[in-house]
Amino acid sequence: MTDVPNIRLHSGPNVTKEDAEANRWSFALESAGLGVWDSNLVTGQCYYSPTWKRMLGYRPEELGDRSDLWLTLIHPEDRLRAVESGERHVKGLSDSVETEFRLRHKDGYWVWVLDRGRVVEWDADGKPTRMIGVQTDITSQKQVESQLKFSNERVQLALDAGQIGLWEFDPATETVYWDRRMREIFGLPPGERTIARETWHELLHPDDAASAEAQIESTLETGQPAKMRYRIVKPDGDIRHVIALARRVTHGASTLLMGSIWDVTDEVVGAEALAREKELYRITLNSIGDAVLTTDVENRITFANPAAESLLLKSKADLIGETVDAVFALRDELTGEPVLLSSMLAIRSGRTVEGAENNLLFRPDGERRALRNLASPLFDLTGRITGAVLIVQDITAARQLQRQLAHAASHDPLTGLSNRIAFETAATSALARLAAGVQYGLYYIDLDHFKSVNDTYGHAAGDKLLKSFAEILLRILPHGAIAGRLGGDEFAVLVTVGSEGDAIALANELVGALGVGPASPSELRDVGASIGVTLLGDGAITLGEALAQADAACYTAKAQGRNRVALYRPTPSS
Structure with missing residues (x-):
């Protein structure tokens, strides 16, 4: 390889014309920041200029001039491409070497360089013997390219995410350009960016065509940007809703219309469905x-x-x-x-x-x-x-209905008194709570001659008698007494009494009151009541046993002539 000395610019009487020319070139290369390499293809030697070494952060004496020096510094991903570029030129397959690759800076980061060179000497057989080239630091340009690429990717991502199509119209040449997304929106197959001007007009919905075309013409004439919503009819007949933006722009000496379109059919359909749903909710809320x-x-x-x-x-x-x-x-x-x-x-x-x-x-x-x-x-x-x-x-x-049903479930519908189940439930609960020193009187009441009233005067008269007796009970019995109709003309009462005498007196009062109760027809005056009484104190027997005792006493009252009171007294054997 031929060594190229680093000649400094000077003037003097001993400077030859050739040296002066080399001096000027050396100064120009250094001023431009270009790194020079000079490779001897026969010996394998390679010269790297101080400018080349400074470009990578090294002093001239820190790096040698090995022919493979640049290969030790090149980025692994760029090595093959750079070597192939040189080999193609040496073989005569290209006019020069021109490629971009990265070299590792002394501080560890990568420097992008543009490498240009060519063969400058051949031997007698025409075989290349020497190549010279320069490498230019293009890192800043690459960074700009990277940023621009990133920005373009972001824009494209936004367009793809919004499914936005872009279009241009050159009024001077009557040329219309649609991007890929525009063709998709309008239902056209992939194809050239240039389309026939009438394509857009033909795909407009007939009801929206005049308005859309008028707005585009207005933007072209006045320069006022337009935002419009209209429908299109795709070639397969599908009707879509779109929003379009149009703007007049100046590009060099040309005036263009540029714009974007995106399909909002899903939003329109969704909004219509939401409106219907809201109306349904409104009607429902107003109706319930x-x-x-x-x-x-x-x-x-x-x-x-x-x-x-x-x-x-x-x-x-x-x-x-x-x-x-x-x-x-x-x-x-x-x-x-x-x-x-x-x-x-x-x-x-x-x-x-x-x-x-x-x-x-x-x-x-x-x-x-x-x-x-x-x-x-x-x-x-x-x-x-x-x-x-x-x-x-x-x-x-x-x-109210619930209360009525509950009352009907626990009361006799004719007399309004508790029915048998409700009476037994209430009386059993009362006996369970019986305190020491307190006693109850349990009355078993049977109306005398009630059957003859039904037979002679009918069931209406019998019902009247039963209701009348129920009213007598409710009027005479003290607060807290439990009264119920057991069935037919049989009733029962559980009432707190102070003594045996008090129990008998209350029972006689009931008998007497019934005797003057239904005074309407004279035939009812023979109707009375037989009442059997049993007393219940602390440690009382069960309600069933107590009712049996009161029933036995009532039977005794009937046997003694009816319309009277009998007190249950246990026999020595009971």
Whole structure:
């Protein structure tokens, strides 16, 4: 290899013309920051200029001039490409060497260089013997390229994510350009970017064509950007909704129209479905009989349906902004204590909450309404609780029906007294709670001559007699007494008595009252009652045994002539 000395620029009488020329070239190369390499293809020697070494962060004396020096510094991914470029030129397959690769800087980072060179000497047989070239640091350009590539990728990613198509129109040449996404949106197969101008016009929906074309013409004439929404009809007949942007721009000496289009059919269909769903919800909320309210996180009402207005006797305007607990002044039906609705509990807990039972609403019109309520929290898209939806049912009628059914299940429908099952249940419970020093009187009552009344005057008269006797019982018996109809014309009473005499006196009062009870037809005056009495104290026997005793005493009263009272007394053997 021929050694090229590092000649400094100087002037003097001894400087030859050739040296001066070399001097100028050396100065120019250093000033341009170009690293020179000079390779002897015969000996394998290679010269690297000080500028080349400084480009990689080395002093001239730190690196030798080995021919493979640059290969020890090249990036592994670039090595093959760089070697092949040189070999092709040496073999005469290319006019010169020109390639880009990375060399490792002394500090460890990579320097991008543009390597250019060519064969400058040959032997007598035409075989290359010498190559000279320069390497230029293009790291900053590569960084710009990388940033530009990254920016383009980001833009393309945004376009792909938004499924946005780009278009251009050159009015001077009548040329229209569509990118790949535009062709997809309009249902065209892949093809050239240039399309026929009439393509867009032909694919416009007939009902939207005039408006869309007019807006494009206006943008072209006035320069005012346009944003429009219209429909297109794809070649397969599918109708799509699109949004288009158009802008007039100046590019050199040309005036162009540029724009973008994206398919919003899914959004349009979704919005229409949402609107239908909201309308369905509105109709449903306005139609259902339950009161429905929504609140914010402070439990203030933000919505109320007509059922809520009707229940609270207030308009929606008066309800909006009020707190739920202010408009629902609820009290416990049993204790009278204030009761809070479930909406705030749902907001605090983040779950569905059912309100307490036995709630009464005291309305301005004086009515009391029994309510049941249920609340669930409302969440936004981030999962944050924004309020609650509260459903309030007016169960006043149901509660009344429930009471009526419960009363019917435990009471005799004719007399209104407890039926046999209810009497036995209440009497058994009372006997279980019997305190020391307290005694009960158990009366077994059978109406005398009741069958003859039914036979002679009919069942209506018999029913009247039974009802009359029930009224006598309720009028004469003290508070707390338990009275029931056991069946037919048989009744039973459990009442607290102070003594045997008190028990007998109360029974005689009942007999006497019945005697003057149904005074209508004279034939009823023979109707009376036979009452058997047994006394029950601490450690009393079972109710069944006590009823058997009272029944036996009643039988005794009948045997003694009816219309009288008999007290059960155990026999020595019992």
